[in-house]
Amino acid sequence: MALIEVQGLSVRYPRASQQALHDLSFGVERGETLLILGPSGSGKSTIGLCLAGLIPNSVPAGMEGRIGMAGRDASEMTVGERSAAIAMVFQDPDAQFCMLTVEDEVAFGLENLAVPVEVMESRIMQALALVGLDDRRHERVDRLSGGQKQRLALACVLAREPSILFLDEPTSNLAPATRHSFFQLLRTLRRERPELTLIIIEHVLDDLIEIVDRILVLTPAGQLLTIGAPSEVFDLRDQELDQLGIWLPQVTALGRKLRLAGVPVERLPLTVEGAVGVFEPLLAHRSLVPGEGGKPRVPMVGPAFGKELSAISVRDLSFRYGSGPEVLTRVSLDVPTASFFALVGPNGSGKTTLASHFVEILRPPIGSVHVLGDDITQLTTAQITDRVGYVFQNPEHQFVEQRVEEELAYSLRLRRRPLDEIEATVDRFLDIFGLAPYRKLNPFSLSQGQKRRLSVATMLALGQSILVLDEPTFGQDRNTAKALMERLNALHRDGVTVFVITHDMQLVADYAQQVAVLVEGEIRFIGPTSMFFANQALLHEASLQSLPLHDLAREMGIAYADGTLPMSLRDWYPFFGVEAASLPEDVQPLGEEAT
Amino acid sequence: MNGLFSYYERDSFLHRRNPSLKLLCVLVFMLSVVMAFDPWTPLAFFVVGLVVQLFLGRVPLRGTARPLLFFFILGALGFIGSNALFYNPPPGEAVTVLWSSGVLRITAEGLRVGISLTMRIVAIVIFSILFVTTTDPTDFVLSLIQNAHFPFRLGYGILVAYRFLPLWRTELGIIRSAHRIRGVGERTTLRGRWNQLRRYAVPLLASAIRKSERVAIAMDSKAFGALPQRTYYRKQTVTWADWGMLVGALMVTSLILLTLARFGLLRGYGVIPAD
Numbered sequence: 001m002a003l004i005e006v007q008g009l010s011v012r013y014p015r016a017s018q019q020a021l022h023d024l025s026f027g028v029e030r031g032e033t034l035l036i037l038g039p040s041g042s043g044k045s046t047i048g049l050c051l052a053g054l055i056p057n058s059v060p061a062g063m064e065g066r067i068g069m070a071g072r073d074a075s076e077m078t079v080g081e082r083s084a085a086i087a088m089v090f091q092d093p094d095a096q097f098c099m100l101t102v103e104d105e106v107a108f109g110l111e112n113l114a115v116p117v118e119v120m121e122s123r124i125m126q127a128l129a130l131v132g133l134d135d136r137r138h139e140r141v142d143r144l145s146g147g148q149k150q151r152l153a154l155a156c157v158l159a160r161e162p163s164i165l166f167l168d169e170p171t172s173n174l175a176p177a178t179r180h181s182f183f184q185l186l187r188t189l190r191r192e193r194p195e196l197t198l199i200i201i202e203h204v205l206d207d208l209i210e211i212v213d214r215i216l217v218l219t220p221a222g223q224l225l226t227i228g229a230p231s232e233v234f235d236l237r238d239q240e241l242d243q244l245g246i247w248l249p250q251v252t253a254l255g256r257k258l259r260l261a262g263v264p265v266e267r268l269p270l271t272v273e274g275a276v277g278v279f280e281p282l283l284a285h286r287s288l289v290p291g292e293g294g295k296p297r298v299p300m301v302g303p304a305f306g307k308e309l310s311a312i313s314v315r316d317l318s319f320r321y322g323s324g325p326e327v328l329t330r331v332s333l334d335v336p337t338a339s340f341f342a343l344v345g346p347n348g349s350g351k352t353t354l355a356s357h358f359v360e361i362l363r364p365p366i367g368s369v370h371v372l373g374d375d376i377t378q379l380t381t382a383q384i385t386d387r388v389g390y391v392f393q394n395p396e397h398q399f400v401e402q403r404v405e406e407e408l409a410y411s412l413r414l415r416r417r418p419l420d421e422i423e424a425t426v427d428r429f430l431d432i433f434g435l436a437p438y439r440k441l442n443p444f445s446l447s448q449g450q451k452r453r454l455s456v457a458t459m460l461a462l463g464q465s466i467l468v469l470d471e472p473t474f475g476q477d478r479n480t481a482k483a484l485m486e487r488l489n490a491l492h493r494d495g496v497t498v499f500v501i502t503h504d505m506q507l508v509a510d511y512a513q514q515v516a517v518l519v520e521g522e523i524r525f526i527g528p529t530s531m532f533f534a535n536q537a538l539l540h541e542a543s544l545q546s547l548p549l550h551d552l553a554r555e556m557g558i559a560y561a562d563g564t565l566p567m568s569l570r571d572w573y574p575f576f577g578v579e580a581a582s583l584p585e586d587v588q589p590l591g592e593e594a595t
Numbered sequence: 596m597n598g599l600f601s602y603y604e605r606d607s608f609l610h611r612r613n614p615s616l617k618l619l620c621v622l623v624f625m626l627s628v629v630m631a632f633d634p635w636t637p638l639a640f641f642v643v644g645l646v647v648q649l650f651l652g653r654v655p656l657r658g659t660a661r662p663l664l665f666f667f668i669l670g671a672l673g674f675i676g677s678n679a680l681f682y683n684p685p686p687g688e689a690v691t692v693l694w695s696s697g698v699l700r701i702t703a704e705g706l707r708v709g710i711s712l713t714m715r716i717v718a719i720v721i722f723s724i725l726f727v728t729t730t731d732p733t734d735f736v737l738s739l740i741q742n743a744h745f746p747f748r749l750g751y752g753i754l755v756a757y758r759f760l761p762l763w764r765t766e767l768g769i770i771r772s773a774h775r776i777r778g779v780g781e782r783t784t785l786r787g788r789w790n791q792l793r794r795y796a797v798p799l800l801a802s803a804i805r806k807s808e809r810v811a812i813a814m815d816s817k818a819f820g821a822l823p824q825r826t827y828y829r830k831q832t833v834t835w836a837d838w839g840m841l842v843g844a845l846m847v848t849s850l851i852l853l854t855l856a857r858f859g860l861l862r863g864y865g866v867i868p869a870d
Contacts, residue, residue: 049812058815083818094762095809098755100733107828109817114826124828142761156817361772382778390776396798397766397773414778444801458777 002027003197004051004164005068011046011055011222012062020046020061021222030163033190033198033211035230038218039244040448040477044201046222048166051199053082070163084113086164087157091172093149102128102144102152103137109156127159130192131185145347147178151185158189164197172203175347175503177543183207203477206249206548209270217241235268245479250506250548250569251275257569258282261578272551280556284577289561310334311466311497312358312388313370319353319362319521327353328521335466337372340492341499342512342529346543350521351501352393355468358499359390371466385411389459391469395451396444404446404454405430405439411462425461433457433487449480456484466497473504485511505547509533509567517542530564603728607653610729613837614738620844621726627848628718632863634707637714639851644721652729659724666720670713678709732757738831748820755810763803770798 009024020043028034036044049055056063057079067074069085077085087109090096099105106124115123128134131151136144144152150170157165167186171179189196190211202208215233217225217240225244226237234241234248238256241248248256255268255278263282269275312335319328327350335341343351356362357369360376369376371387379387392398401407405426412422430436433453438446443454452472459467472488473481481504489511492498502508508515508529515532517525519542525532532538539546549572552558553565558575566572573579609617624644628637648654682705684690691703736754739745774794815821855861 052816054812054815058812079821080818083816083821088813088816090809090813092806092809095806096813098751098758098810098814100754100758104733104829108819111825111828112818112821114822114824117826117828117830120826120828142758160817356772359776361776381775385776385778392769392773394769394798394802396801397770398777399798400774400777400779400794411778444797 001071002068003030003032003070004028005066006047006051007066007068009047009050009065009067010063011043011050014060014062019222021050021218024065024218024222024224026216026224026227028164028197028199030197031195033200033213035205035208035212035215036199036201036218037215037241037246038225039220039246039479042218042220043222044218045168048088048168048199048201051164051166052086052088053077053079080113084160085162086166087160087162089150089153089157089165089167089170091169093146093153093173096153097141097149100140100142102133102139102141105141105152106156106159109160113160123159123161127155130158130189131155145178147174147182147347150174150182154185154189158193163195164199167198167200167202169201169203175543176505176545178347179204180207180545183211187211203247205247206251209249217244217246220244230270231267234270238268245477247478251552254549254552254569254572255279258573258576258578261573261576263576263578272548272555275552276555279552279576282576283556283558285575286556286558287561288574309337309373310370311337311339311372312499314354314357315368315370317354317357317364317368319350319357319364326521331518331521331523333516333523333526335497335499336514337465338492338495338497340489340511340513341497342508342515343499343501343518344503344505344508344515344542344544345518349518349542351518352470353521354518355390355470355499355501358466358468359388360384361390382415385464386462387464388466388468389456389462389464391452391455391459391467391472393470393474395455398455398458399443399451402442403439404435404441404443407443407454407458408461411458415462429457429461434483449476449484452476452480452484453487456487460491460496465495466499467491468499468501470501471503472500473502473507481507503544505545506568509547509549517544530560530567533567534564601727602731603654603658604731605653607651607729608836609647609652609725611836612729612840613742613831613833614730614735615742615831616833616837616841617726617730618735620841621722623844623848624722625719627852628715628722630864631715631852631861632708632711633855633860634711634714635855635860636851636863637711637718639855641714641718641721643847643851644718644725648721648725648728652725654725654728659721659728662724663717663720667713667717670716674712674716675706675709678705678712680705682706682708734829734831737827737829741827741831742833747825751814751819755814759803759806762806763799766802767795767799770795 005027007025009021010019011021012019024047036047038044046055049059050063050067053074055061069077074082097105099108103124106127107120110120110123125134128137131154133148133151133155136148141149141152153170171182174182186198186208187210190198200208200212209230212230214228215230216227217233217237219225225240226233234252238248242256249270251269251272251274255265255275259265259268265278265282267278269278312333314331314333317328317331318326320326331354343355345351353362357364358371358376360381364376366377367375371379371384376384399407401410408426408429409422412425430439433456435450435454435457438450443451446454456467456469456472467488469488472484476484485507488498488500500507500512512529515525515527515529516523517532517538524542525535525538533547533550536546547567549567549569550565559565566575624640628640631637648659649656680699680701682690682702684702684704688704690705692700693703693706694701733754736750740747740750779791779794852861
């Protein structure tokens with residue numbers, strides 16, 4: 001008898017045109033780890049809400065079907081019994097706590113279940129020790145980092161000793177290395193609590209897939225596409241998964257691509273270790289000259305740094321907030337004109353603070369920041385915004401108008417441009433960014449991907465030649481992220497300087513020409529992307545993560561003649577004797593991503 | 596915010612006291628101040644408050660001097676100024692003019708009323724500071740729930756709101772700079788300010804609503820309020836020392852009021868005429 005039995009589950013939210021889940025049936029065994037995949041809006045989170053009894057008790061929604069838990073009908077269990085059996089960890093680290101200190105927060109969940117005070121102490125300590133927060137017991141929750149908050153969220157639910165743990169995108173707000181260590185923690189948990197049933201929603205699977213027993217895939221309409229072992233699901237349904245915009249583990253994606261190109265890949269690998277065995281016999285070359293047959297690596301704008309006009313140039317910039325500690329320490333940086341530049345570093349290393357100086361959100365001292373050759377302090381706000389577009393992490397923050405088209409026209413109107421020019425520009429940008437069908441809508445009613453595209457579009461409407469983006473792919477599914485990045489890449493090819501702050505190492509590998517690493521307010525590295533990834537010590541120091549494909553290259557002893565490693569999928573094809581150009585682009589047209 | 600009204604973490608007699616009873620003491624003091632119309636009563640209570648803060652609360656003056664000074668100056672400008680100049684005596688009462696020029700005149704009676712109003716405010720402020728700086732907000736809410744039978748759902752709601760305040764402040768700052776980059780200038784006209792407020796409010800509200808929905812779901816998923824009874828990890832107890840504090844507060848209050856009455860300095864309290 002399965003621990004969880006779901007039969008014919010359908011859910012419809014009030015005022016929704018279609019069902020969030022449609023006639024879904026599946027079972028979960030005790031001690032199993034189930035991964036739920038599906039495009040955004042396919043009802044992944046809704047499954048969790050139903051299992052925990054939050055639908056229909058707390059969240060108003062119509063629900064049909066039957067959920068069985070440990071042989072009982074869940075609808076006959078009390079709310080208390082339900083929530084004692086299943087515990088949830090959510091995505092937003094800031095919005096799942098209600099107490100002020102770590103200890104109180106863990107206690108809160110126990111108090112609600114009326115756990116006697118005498119046993120609370122030991123359960124709190126045990127849970128905190130398991131997630132590595134035992135020394136932060138009396139710390140204020142708001143002083144924890146994002147990763148620590150998610151560990152705390154996990155401790156809170158572990159202390160309740162549930163039989164089922166439902167994790168709803170627990171790492172999507174975390175930096176890569178932090179995500180990695182969170183998954184390590186899950187691995188430990190898996191070992192220490194073998195009877196615990198884990199249900200996880202995640203997008204980035206490389207570190208996670210190892211502990212997953214089965215995968216459940218949902219269609220955009222909230223129906224069951226398939227459920228089964230990871231190797232089966234990925235191997236047999238890869239085409240459908242790809243169409244749904246689901247991120248595959250990198251090595252799996254590589255295997256799939258090679259197979260499509262005619263390389264006889266026997267089975268799609270899931271992990272780096274597994275991939276070595278699969279790919280080894282198929283290898284055509286172990287070493288290649290960079291650029292040979294593969295994607296030509298665009299040479300860096302050259303040794304003439306400082307001589308040529310930089311898009312943005314920073315000299316000896318130090319900064320502190322009020323009388324606080326120094327956030328930036330003598331930062332010097334040149335962003336070459338028309339380059340694709342990535343700024344990376346751990347959470348809180350000062351990346352956003354640095355970029356804030358490029359548009360005078362923070363005012364630099366005279367002579368320390370130049371934009372296209374001019375000292376930024378000598379430029380008016382209008383002159384700065386004419387040159388630099390700055391896209392905030394949360395696109396909503398920048399919206400000032402009530403219609404998409406008005407939003408685009410805003411800066412142009414402010415500058416009293418002629419009406420026909422405004423109209424033409426608005427139409428052009430609506431078109432480029434796939435927003436034309438939504439022009440009359442309120443920006444706040446758009447999907448996350450659309451909001452992001454609108455914020456980028458508004459930042460380019462004035463014809464800015466420099467675009468600064470803070471975490472542009474944050475919290476987006478693969479298709480949306482990819483579409484946006486391709487758009488940025490096209491702008492870059494047209495001569496726009498693109499400067500991104502990001503945690504997404506694959507993005508850096510696929511698009512960036514140059515990388516700067518900021519650690520504790522100091523620049524630790526500036527150089528070409530390939531050099532950046534070749535530097536393991538640096539990656540470690542900056543709590544960044546090496547790419548799964550790099551790990552694979554090292555395992556297999558694959559490298560370019562100059563010692564650098566192939567980075568993106570396309571770079572790999574020549575090593576298997578495949579012409580990169582023969583492969584179709586897998587970019588989805590804009591505006592067709594799931595909303 | 597910024598140290599004015601925030602908890603000052605340390606160990607002291609006052610820090611160890613039960614928050615609900617401490618609140619009661621503070622209310623006794625405040626009420627005594629509010630009911631007096633003379634400047635001496637608030638002055639006496641102000642001195643008591645200061646001494647208690649320094650010796651029983653062990654909260655340094657440094658942090659509290661600024662807000663006190665702020666309210667003092669505010670009171671001085673507002674109340675002392677306006678009352679000294681525009682004091683309207685009850686019919687039949689003679690006033691002592693200290694200085695006059697044209698229509699302006701400063702009267703001794705007006706000056707006294709102004710000073711006493713200012714002192715009342717400053718005395719009330721010091722007791723608020725006293726309470727806030729020595730009371731852990733979580734303990735305060737838990738004590739209200741456990742000792743004063745405050746509804747616990749509301750209590751925890753207040754705690755959540757308290758937790759979110761700094762987040763929203765940060766977010767407002769981000770929205771302001773985001774809008775500045777769009778070219779939105781800070782407006783000075785009334786209409787401009789209204790539009791600006793609306794522009795700031797929409798993204799702020801959108802995120803506030805989203806966050807509060809998420810917190811509500813997270814709390815429900817932890818079975819908040821699902822069982823008829825709940826336990827408390829932090830037990831808020833009332834000890835003899837707490838009752839002692841209340842008795843002490845009442846004694847000090849009586850002593851001050853009786854002494855002032857004895858010397859004929861006490862005004863107000865409904866019975867002793869305000870002149």
